Amino acid sequence: MSGVPSDGRPKAIVPNQIEPVSSTGADPEKNGGVDRIVHEPPRDGVSISDKDSTVFQGGVQRVRAITSLWSKNTMWLMFILLYLVSFVDMLLVSVQTSLNPYITSSFHKHGLLTVVSIMSTILGGSSKLTLAKIIDIWGRVEGFLFMLLIVVIGLIMKATCKNIETYVAAHTLYWVGHIGMMYVVDIMLADMTTLKNRMIMLGINGTPSIASTFAGPRIASLFYNNLNFRWAFGAFAIMTAGTSIPVVGVMLHMQRRAQKVGTLEKRVSERTWWQSIIYYFIEFDVVGIVLITAVFSLILLPFSLASYAPNGWASGYIIAMEVLGVVCIPAFYAWERYLSPVQFLPWKYLKEPTIIGSCLLYCVMFISCFTWNSYFSSYLQVVHRLDITTANYVLNAFSLTSYIFSPIFGLLIRYTGEFKWTVFTGIPILLLGTALLIPFRQPDTHVGILTMTQILVGLGTCIFTVCGQLAIMAPVTHQEIAVVVAIWGLFGSIGAAVGSAIAGGMWNNILPGELYKRLPEETKNISATIFSDMVMQMSYADGSPEREAIVGAYADVQRKMVIAGVCFVPLCIGCVWFWKDINVKKLDREQTRGNVW
Numbered sequence: 001m002s003g004v005p006s007d008g009r010p011k012a013i014v015p016n017q018i019e020p021v022s023s024t025g026a027d028p029e030k031n032g033g034v035d036r037i038v039h040e041p042p043r044d045g046v047s048i049s050d051k052d053s054t055v056f057q058g059g060v061q062r063v064r065a066i067t068s069l070w071s072k073n074t075m076w077l078m079f080i081l082l083y084l085v086s087f088v089d090m091l092l093v094s095v096q097t098s099l100n101p102y103i104t105s106s107f108h109k110h111g112l113l114t115v116v117s118i119m120s121t122i123l124g125g126s127s128k129l130t131l132a133k134i135i136d137i138w139g140r141v142e143g144f145l146f147m148l149l150i151v152v153i154g155l156i157m158k159a160t161c162k163n164i165e166t167y168v169a170a171h172t173l174y175w176v177g178h179i180g181m182m183y184v185v186d187i188m189l190a191d192m193t194t195l196k197n198r199m200i201m202l203g204i205n206g207t208p209s210i211a212s213t214f215a216g217p218r219i220a221s222l223f224y225n226n227l228n229f230r231w232a233f234g235a236f237a238i239m240t241a242g243t244s245i246p247v248v249g250v251m252l253h254m255q256r257r258a259q260k261v262g263t264l265e266k267r268v269s270e271r272t273w274w275q276s277i278i279y280y281f282i283e284f285d286v287v288g289i290v291l292i293t294a295v296f297s298l299i300l301l302p303f304s305l306a307s308y309a310p311n312g313w314a315s316g317y318i319i320a321m322e323v324l325g326v327v328c329i330p331a332f333y334a335w336e337r338y339l340s341p342v343q344f345l346p347w348k349y350l351k352e353p354t355i356i357g358s359c360l361l362y363c364v365m366f367i368s369c370f371t372w373n374s375y376f377s378s379y380l381q382v383v384h385r386l387d388i389t390t391a392n393y394v395l396n397a398f399s400l401t402s403y404i405f406s407p408i409f410g411l412l413i414r415y416t417g418e419f420k421w422t423v424f425t426g427i428p429i430l431l432l433g434t435a436l437l438i439p440f441r442q443p444d445t446h447v448g449i450l451t452m453t454q455i456l457v458g459l460g461t462c463i464f465t466v467c468g469q470l471a472i473m474a475p476v477t478h479q480e481i482a483v484v485v486a487i488w489g490l491f492g493s494i495g496a497a498v499g500s501a502i503a504g505g506m507w508n509n510i511l512p513g514e515l516y517k518r519l520p521e522e523t524k525n526i527s528a529t530i531f532s533d534m535v536m537q538m539s540y541a542d543g544s545p546e547r548e549a550i551v552g553a554y555a556d557v558q559r560k561m562v563i564a565g566v567c568f569v570p571l572c573i574g575c576v577w578f579w580k581d582i583n584v585k586k587l588d589r590e591q592t593r594g595n596v597w
Contacts, residue, residue, distance in 0.1 A: 060482075093212070098392045102388075120172040134284075147183075282341050357575050362464070374507075429463070435566060472485060
């Protein structure tokens, strides 16, 4: 149990006690010095219970001290400010998703659409584990500011890029920052809520997607038609910074107030500069992060890159990437199991069946969805002749449904306390939605029916996400929330990367051949050019042989992608079967303390 030492005896926390602290139980002296941290005193004469006792790291101590002092008005002000941050972020995601096919096509690399996604998704997911340690050791504000800086730099690079390589690098940087910012926002909301109310507030914080679903594509269309994509990214760099600064201001103000009244004292480090570098290098497990990132990057990227290599899968560097990726798997295991002073993945949490099942469910869900959804926007615009706005309305019906129903399921869990049996209701809905994708992914299918399937799948994944996120947090204490949520997010990123890799591999290996086979003889010589440029694909008139060839090739590859994605859905049943039946209303402890909701 968390908070209980290895000898099995509960450890009470003594107010104002100063003691050496290591975030992972390792000897701090061996890691190069000591952090001396003062524990917050109990409030209202109530000591921290033995069941909830744990050595809180600096970042967790700070947020606990802050929430113990702020008024209810300040707490609700923070909810509103975090909501504004989420609103601008989700609007930006919708805009850049709508523009991505046109940006890659402007560099004549439309087929690399999933490469842009895979690399950013892998790094975004992996970086959460480092970020979890940053916000636990240093603080929520520090992590939030760091991610904000990365987002702004990435957007500036996007606005000024001159080639596809720079754009991929810029998008990767931006996506890591975006994922990190939203992750810190989620952790802040977890800090501010009790377990039974948490999914209500996390669900409400996702509702900006309702507006961004409709506003984002329209804004993207206006920028594309009247200016260009560069102005869009420049404008959002300013807006993102503008909405984020007030959050930082409130948190820093409350932190200084906590220090003044004595509920929070500054950490005193006895390490030298060089010892600090070694300490944090070990604490953040840099070797483990590099290895796990290399595993997924080197294994998944060749699926999208092979068709662009000189000899396809026989190319030397493609083979080398796959071999090195596979070799990194046992290397990562050996490092974490036997060599790492601080484990990258806390194994004791991964032994918990509810946490394992939730992580696997999130991974499988994303594999299924990203396999058929990655090129769906291009399919809608090329095959069904939808403009940017309408195509992304259909595409975003998936997320729109999820964000509308998330607070509703959060309320249901609040009053029943059950999340295991709630998650089972999502299985038949998701099965129905994904099964209908196969017969309806045809060029003659009405757009309204395509939208209906998006809604059904969105409702099923909504139930999975709400229950899965709560399942991750229920078995742990406040100290471990950031870590387990990061692990959960990593599995989601792995699933998204695998799904994107499958989609990219099928698109880049099936579509060119189908297109060449169907084109008339006089245009077969430009089939590669047609394949790489979505704007050119849409330029052919209805009824022309080129148009018929393009539509037929798109329909063939999309149908195969849908079938591949549907095959993963039955695995979801096994993922939730082993969850423990935890009633959050009956838990004896709260994971957060202070003035929280």
